[in-house]
Amino acid sequence: MTGVLPAWSWQFARGHLPSVAALPAELPLTREWAWGDATGAGVKVAVIDSGVDGAHPAIRGVAGGVAVEVDARTGRTTLVEGPHADLYGHGTACAGIIRRAAPECEIYSVRVLGARLSGRAAAFVTGLRWAVDNGMHVANLSLSSGRASQFATFHRVADEAYFAGTVLVCAVNNIPVPSYPSEFAAVLSVAARAGDDPFDYDYNPDPPVEFGAPGVDVDVAWTGGRTIRATGNSFACPHVTGLVARLLSKHPGLTPFQVKTVLHALASNARAVPTPR
Secondary structure (H helix, E strand, C coil), X not given: CCCCCCCCHHHHCCCCCCCCCCCCCCCCCCHHHHCCCCCCCXXXXXXXXXXXXXXXXXXXXXXXXXXXXXXXXXXXXXXXXXXCCCCCCHHHHHHHHHHHHCCCCEEEXXXXXXXXXXXXXXHHHHHHHHHHHCCCCEEEECCCECCHHHHHHHHHHHHHHHHHCCEEEEECCCCCCCCECCCCCCCEEEEEECCCCCCCCEECCCCCCCEEEECCCXXXXXHHHCEEEECCHHHHHHHHHHHHHHHHHHCCCXXXXXXXXXXXXXXXXXXXXXXXX
């Protein structure tokens, strides 16, 4: 071959491309292989939300965290490391659900929402970047932005997380409007469905949402040591996050697309497709 090679083709030149690990499983994949008796140990999970009440009996402590503050005048964000309260209850609910599937994972609270469960896109993006920069294996995003002006920013951060190996698990909006980053292919998007089995979930091949998990009339932890019953895509999302943490606990190093492949294969509605002859 002569002439100038296309951009990036050099990365695949003989002697340059390194070996990569194959998916460590033989077909067919099974749930026993995927997470079996795993507990989530060794997996860092960021709950990007309203904060997490680590004293709640369903949470049993947090490993660390950061609160993102936004200057109302300049829009600049500041990271405040250390313990902080859950200003609403939403983050505590998500963390409690994650604990059910992955009781020994390390939960990190990344507070980006305020007392009315609202926040700025700048805080959300800063919290996401903190999770990626600090080596979180999974990030639970039971929140989203509907601002079209933020599309490119969230797309860029979602790709940064993807290539850094941080799995983003995102709830879609509770109303049928575009929401970011849940609609990006780089993330695992989740919506609610009926049921109470934390290991029961479905895969949907039609956009904008891929996974369905329990999120209708589910019992969730709340502030003040309470438990309430709630419905929302927000509470389906951490069911999938917990499964991802459990999977990564048993199989460290799986990439985000390998994680998605395994979850797709093991969904409750998955069926074997005959091989064409």
